[in-house]
Structures are given as C-alpha cells and as structure tokens.
Amino acid sequence: MNSAAVIALCLPMAAHAQSASDMQGQINSLSAQLATISAKLQAVEAQQAREHAAEQAEAAQRKADAESLEMRQTREEAQIAAANAAAAKLPGLAPVRAEQQSLNTDYVSKGTLPGSFIVPGTDTSIRISGFVNLQGEYNPTENLGPKFSIGNLDPSGPARSATSGDFQFNSKVSRLVVQSSTPSPYGPITTNFAIDLWGFVSGGDYNQALQNNSYSARIVFAYGTIGPFALGMMNSNFIDNNDTPETMDFAGPAGLPAERTEQLRYTWTANKTSMVSLAVENPQSGYQDTRDNIEVASKTEPMPDFSLRYQYTTDLLHLQLSGVLRDIAYEDGYGHRTSHVTGATIIGGQVNLGALAAAFGQDNIGGQYWTGSIGRYIPDDFGGNVASVLAVNNGTTGTPQTIQTKLQDDQGFALYYQHFWLPTLRSTVTIGYNHDNLASFLPADTSNAVATKTVAANLLWQVVPTADVGVEVWLGQKQYQKSTGVTPQNAAKVLFGGVWHF
Secondary structure (H helix, E strand, O other): OHHHHHHHHHHHHHHHHHHHHHHHHHHHHHHHHHHHHHHHHHHHHHHHHHHHHHHHHHHHHHHHHHHHHHHHHHHHHHHHHHHHHHHOOOOOOOHHHHHHOOOOOOOOEEOOOOOOEEOOOOOOEEEEEEEEEEEEEEEOOOOOOOOOOHHHOOOOOHHHHOOOOEEEEEOOOOEEEEEEEEOOOOOOEEEEEEEEOEOOOOOOOOOOOOOOOOOEOEEEEEEEEEOOEEEEEEEOOOOOOOOOOOOOOOOOOOOOOOOEEEEEEEEEEOOOOEEEEEEEEOOOOEEEEOOOOOEEEOOOOOOOEEEEEEEEEOOOEEEEEEEEEEEEEEEOOOOOEEEEEEEEEEEEEEEEHHHOOHHHOOOEEEEEEEEEOOHHHOOHHHOOOOOOOEEEEOOOOOOOOOOEEEEOOEEEEEEEEEEEEEOOEEEEEEEEEEEEOOOOOOOOOOOOOOEEEEEEEEEEEEEEOOEEEEEEEEEEEEEOOHHHOOOOEEEEEEEEEEEEEO
16 A cells, blocks of 8 residues: 555656656757747848948949049040140141150040040141931832922823832932031130032932932031121021921921021020020022913022021920011013012920920920911922912013012921830831912912822831931822812832931
C-alpha cells in the first residue's frame, strides 16, 4: 500500500514536469523564430541603408557632373570669346605672323549665329545652310505641273487624257542660304540671301535641257536688317507663314496666300507676346480684258502696297491679323488710266495642343481666312484669272476707250491638323478653298477658275535630325464659269520624296 501511495503521488508530478518541458520547448522555438525574423529585419534595413547611400552617391555624382559640365561650357565659351576677340585684331597679319604672336591659331572661330563662323580679321559671323530636295510626282488625272495647280485643270477630253498618268522627278525646291551678322551700336546688322531652282524657264516648267534636266536659279530672299528695319526681298509682310500647314507640295492648299516681294519694313516689339510690323512693298498688279482675254501685267502702278501686321505669340497659340492697301490701275493704250484703291485682310492662328494637355504631345491645329482684292498675293497657278484683281471691259480691237472695269475679290480659307505618331513620325491633314468673284462680262474661258478646292494628307518620317522622307496624297476640284457649261472637275496627285538639310 505504501508503494502504491508513492506511485500515486509521483504520477501527477511526472505529468507536470512533462507539461513544463513541452512549454519550455515551445518557448525556445518561438525565441529561435523571433531571432530569425530579427536577423531578416536587420538584413532588410541594412540593404535599404546601402540603397539609400547608393542613391545619395548617385545624386551627388549627377550634381558633380552637372557642375563640371557647366564649368566646362563656361570655360569653353570664355575661350571662344577670347579667340574671337583675338581674331578681330588680325586684319593686317599673315597667318604665320599671327601664330608667332599666339593671337589665334584656329582662324575659324564660332560665330554668333547658330552654326556660324567668324570671318578671320572681322567680327562678322557667316552661316551657310540650306537643303536638297528630291520629289517624285504621279498625276493620274492630268499633268498639272510640279505643283498641284488645280486651277489649271482642263475639262474632260483629249487634251486632258493626253497627259493623264504622268510621272516625273524634280529637285527645283533645293535651296542655298547664306546669312551674316555683324555687331553695331544699333544692334546686329544682318544679311540674308537665298536661291532655289524654281526660276523662269521659257516655254514652261518642263521645257528643260533634255540631256541634264537643267533648272534656272532665282532669288528667294535677299534682304538686310539693322535694328527694327528690314530692307530687300523677303516674304510679304501681309501673308501669314506661321499659320500654314506642312506639305510636300510646294504651293500648299488651294488659294493659300504666298508672296515674296521687295519691301522696306519696320517691326515694333510691344512686349514678349505682341509684335507689330509695317511695310512698304513693291506694287505689282495685273488685269484681264475682253479684247485679248489674257492676263497682262499693268504698265502703271500709282503707289506702293502698304501692309500692316499684328502677331500675338505664346506657348499655347499664335494669332495674326494683317491687311494690305493697294492702288490697282489700268492704262488702256489710248491715254486713259483707271485706278482703284482697294485692299485685303488675313486672319490666321495656330494652337499648340500640347500646351493644353500633355497627352496631345506636339500636335497642333490651325488655319487662316482671307478676303479682298488679294490678286498676286495668291499664287497664279490656282487659276488663270486669280492674279488679275482687275477685269476690264474694253470691247474688241479698235475700241477707243474702256467701257467698264471691275475689281475681282477673293474669299478663301485653309485649315489643318498635324499629329505626331512618334517624335520622328508625323502627319498633316489640310483642306483649302478659294473663291474668285469673276466679272460677268468676261468671255467664257475654261482656264478661269471660279472656285478651287483641295484636300491633302501626308506621312513624314524624320530619319535623322537633318533628313525627312515621306509620301503625300492630294485631291482637288475646279469650278468653272457658268458660261462655259463645264461641270466641276476633279483631279488627284501623289507625291513622295525627301528633304536633306545642311
């Protein structure tokens, strides 16, 4: 019995000991797990500390690199300035003598114009630039010339069919540009000279030398500036180049005003966004009569053309309002002169959509509207009578005096949207419309266009920063005088090619 009692007492004690032992084991296991977790946390914190230190080191390195680059640019600019200043002291020194005096051993130094150099011995910067153009054209309807001159479209018939399915290459638009800038007490004195190969050729655009496709050079720009004044041949102050679509076709949409002319211009910059310019431009007018039914340049110009332009420019948009005042005159060959003081206006604008929302990127939309006696400011190849602001009723041969004259005004517009598919891939869609109010007394003539309409779309790829290639499709319609009995006629054109800048 005593043994049984001892056994009975020991059993609970043994069970309690077993329970304590199990608990201790669990505690030890938890402690081990906590130690493992703590070690992992310490490893993560150490990794984060290393990454933070690396980021700080990288940021410090970037800052040091930027400061180093800025110091290097400042140093190089100072060296260039010193070399240019030394170059200005060399007009009477031969190169070897200049080297001996260590004044300047480069001889060609960086100029003030982008991509320019300073002429040794002077403080004049010279820049030579331009582009080479090659354009292929296919005219399924009729050969309308190197531009899509829808106003020259013939009615359906043998004359049109004979030149349908026409193909050719041309490089007429290729251009050479030479610019200079010379400092003066009145600000930089600049000169700008450019030529291309779209000069006059007797017999028409395609009457070139058969063996070498020779072209004729012409002056595109030839003007100089000093302070706010500009003098010479340049784009008319009246037209709106800034709000013009990008097209491969040289003329652009139907009726788009485009003119270069000799002029004297004064430009006043009111503030960072507004600019006003006034120009006195070379007058040139034409007329179409009933006697010969041809366009003729007027023999008399009573006064120059006066143009006034206002431009407003911000990152978001560009706006232009311009007008021209003209005196259109006609001398009838019998000692009588008729004169009409008239004018025209243009309203244009472009919105840079990326400034509204980043999702638009570089996309832009714009256009312009024109009205009035524009005449030669609209390319003549949009209709045989467009440049003739004045219509003259002078009867037939032998009529002693003008019977009647009428100003023929135009109204038209061009709209476009440019989309960038990629930074180097872009497209422009454009439409154009022009209406000419022809005099009712003019004889029926299918060369006269009452209205012209065009629509175009292109795809341009900037292969490298200095070269673009692309393709462009045009559709157009010409409306004839009602007296001809010809219904509106349609035409098409496909262009492809490239431009290489230098």
